[in-house]
Amino acid sequence: PARSVPPPVRVKGKGKGKGKGSMKADFELQMRILQDADVICTTTISSGGDFFSKFAFAGVLVDEAAQATELAAVVPLILRGSQRLVLVGDQCQLPPTVQSTEAEERGLSLSLYSRLVDGGGLTPFLLDTQYRSHPMIAEFSAKTFYAGRLKSGVKAEDRKAPRGLQWPRDGCPIAFVDSHGEEGSEGESKFNNGEAEIVCRIVQDVFYQRELEITEIGVVTPYVAQVRILKRMLRNLVPEGTDPDLLEVASVDNFQGREKDLIVFSAVRANRTGTVGFLADWRRLNVMLTRARRGIVIIGNSRTLKTDETWGKWLEFYAKAASGRARTPSPEKKKQVIDPNETPEQREARLKKERVEAARKLSMAIRFPGLAMAQKKDRSRSRSFSPVGGGVTGGADKLTKVKGGRTAPRKKTPSPVRAPIKKVKEVGIGRKKGTTEFEPPAAPAASGGAAAKEQAAAKAKAKAK
Structure with a gap:
């Protein structure tokens, strides 16, 4: 006969006590490790x-x-x-x-x-050397945002531009692709399908070279709607056998603190009004530019970006870098002569003064990024500035020798002799000829005989009256 199986007996508090003991043991173990x-x-x-x-x-x-x-x-x-x-x-x-x-x-x-x-209560210490980016990539940020005090600790030979892309010239790891596609709106966010297609072609060309790993490429854009479009389009371009999630596509805010060998940036904004939105924040541009190690490609509408002051300066910088023209060098600083016999108190005072001055300049660069450190000397429009003549604007230096030219003053050209104008009396005494003041004067007589006849006729007429 089938035997009835008794129901399981549950002991109250057994499992609960065991869980407490396990948690306590884990906590004590974690505390010992810490x-x-x-x-x-x-x-x-x-x-x-x-x-x-x-x-x-x-x-x-x-x-x-x-x-x-x-x-x-x-x-x-x-x-x-x-x-x-x-x-x-x-x-x-x-x-x-x-x-x-x-x-x-x-x-x-x-x-x-x-x-x-x-x-100003504390003097900040500036880490003035960057070891991430190619010197040309970091050059604009160093001069514009860090008052020219940020130096590069890597050489251009150590950061060669990736293959597969059309760089402006050899040795220039910066490229700008001018896009003319219109932007669109998705809620409060923006997107640009034309720029997304350009990004896909660039990434596909880089994958074809097989030089960079998928984890060494970063696609950055300021808008979440553009991030979603790019993720959907780039999933089909990832090489077979590779996880598409390894290709990082994120916003500028999420990329802060990160770095990639190649950065592809989509600016999105393209409109007739020249509105750039929060791209106008110069700190966002600084973060985007300083993420790349070997190369950076920016896709955007130059006509729209040029309306912003900081972006306009970067476009000017890129035009010079791409053409190979000399870019404006940082102002040279006079080397301070340090006394080898200075006391520890003098050395501490000198270092403190340098830190305070560095903090002041950095604070000015933060508040007025485009104008704080731009110190230009006024020049006269009539004459060029002479560095030898004591620094006086508009004065020629004493070492200048003028050769050629006139040895005697210019002769004055005499004015032509003008004949005096004869005043012709009006006809009659105290009377004017019965004509309007706007009537042109009568033409002179053709011959002397006709004029005499007219005068005789006039006198006879006057006597008759």
Whole structure:
């Protein structure tokens, strides 16, 4: 006979107690690992959690501090505390992302890093050498956004332009493709199908060369709608056996802090009114230009981009770089003579003065990126400036010798002799001829005999009256 199976007996609290013990063991294991670590990496918000409440930190370093709001940056300072604080960031790149327009207008988009730099309370230390980009790629940003103080630590030979693309000339890893396709709208975002097709052709040409891996190419665009279109179109161009998700297509904001050997940028904006939207933010242009290591290709409508001041300057820079013409060099600075016998106090005062001056120039470059460091001397329009003649505008130097020309003053040309004009009396005494003042004078008599007859007839007529 079939036996009845008794129902399983459930012991209350057994599973619950086992779970608590396992969680406690995991927590203790994590704490032991963290206690043995010299450096703990976390986000600014997570640092304020209870997980780190039992730790005391000797120093706090906040990376990308210029992109963190003040509220996020003070969380590790207030809740965790520290003996030293180091803020690492770049105020010439994108500010904190704030979704609320009202909060942005009230100052929430200002980072703690930018406030300290602009306030002048602390002197920032500038890392003045970049090791990522080709020197020509970094040249525009260095001169325009960093007041010419950013140097390149790599040579052009170490960053050769990728094959498969039509670069303007040999040694120029920058290309601009002028697109004439109109932009479209998708909600609040923008897209441009014409530029998307150009991007696909460029990426396909690079894949055909088999020089760059799919992870070494980055496609950047400022609008989310254009990102969706490019992802859909580029999936069919990825080589077989390769994951399409490895080809990174993202917005400028998501690419901050990243780098690729080749960057293909789609500007999207193309309209008759010359509206560029948030492309007018010079910090977004700076981020886009400094992502590339070996080459950068920009697709955009030059007529629209030229209406923006910063983009107009970049187009002028590209025209000179592409043609091989000499670009405006950075102003040469006079080398400071350092006293070899200076005391430690004098050395500290000199270094402090240099840091304060560097901070002042950098702050001016941030507030007025196109005009802060452009120091041009006024020149006279009548004469050129002479560097030898004591720096006086409009004065010729003493070493100049004038050869040729006139040795005597020019003779005056005499005016032609003019005959005096005879006044002709009016006919009659105290009377005027019965003509209008606008009537032209009578033509002179053809012969002397006719004139005498007329005078005799006039006298006879007067006597008769």
